[in-house]
Amino acid sequence: MKSKIWFTAAVYRKFWAPRLVIWARKITILGCLLLLISCQAHNQSVDNQIQVKVARVVSGQSLEVLGIGEQPTLISRVRLLGIDAPDLRQSPWGDEARQTLEQLIGDLETPVTLEFDVETKDTIGRTLAYVWRDEKLLNEQVIEQGYALFVGRSPNHKYDQRLERAQQWARLMGKGIWNPEQPMRLTPAEFRRRNL
Structure with a gap:
């Protein structure tokens, strides 16, 4: 033993x-x-986040903001990442997309948060960002309400799955550009190509 x-x-x-x-x-x-x-x-x-004040909503995918960089009074153009909203000339959806983004932003005195991904500027010098207000991703909200398409742009893919799910939901619900009685026939990119 x-x-x-x-x-x-x-x-x-x-x-x-x-x-x-x-x-x-x-x-x-x-x-x-x-x-x-x-x-x-x-x-x-x-x-990779900063708070800025919105000076103006330009379209359903673009803002003019104050507070980027060293000069806090300098206006900078910001393009929302991951979305492609109808052109303003693409009636009635372009104006509705701009109005939707204006409503989501609300009071211009309340700052929004810009969150950056891998690439922070596009080819024409606009700042690329995800825009947050009251813990809501406005890029996602515009898509979910049916006033923008999800368009992934490499190398910025941080919220692609979230934005794609929002588009699937808007499409299923027939919201905005997905309304079966008045659908948008051309994507914003196709519309811009045809109307240069």
Whole structure:
């Protein structure tokens, strides 16, 4: 009986103890890495957001804002990421898209939060951003109300799934441009190409 106990203790010391130490080290390292990654993700989310005041809603996908950069009174053009709203000449949807975005923004004195993705400017110099107001993503709200299409633009894909779900819901519900009695026949991009 003593030899059996001794054998089990010896096996434990020689075989299991080193493996448990290795596993404990791996778990500790993994925990440290997860903590480090979560701290970095938190810092990135804070660094890639700014609060601005909206000066004017230009269209269903563009704003003029105050507060970007070093000059707080300089007006900058912002294009909402992930959406393509009807052109203002694309009646009646263009004007309805602009009015929808105006309603979502509400009081111009209350600041909105711009959240940036990988690429912060487009080819014509507009700032690209996700716009938040009262913890609601306005890009998503415009799509969900049926006044913009979801258009993913590489490399900015942070909220693509969320925006695509909003479009599916608007389409199912027949909202705005998806209204079966008065559907929008040309996408905004097609309309712009034909009416240059």
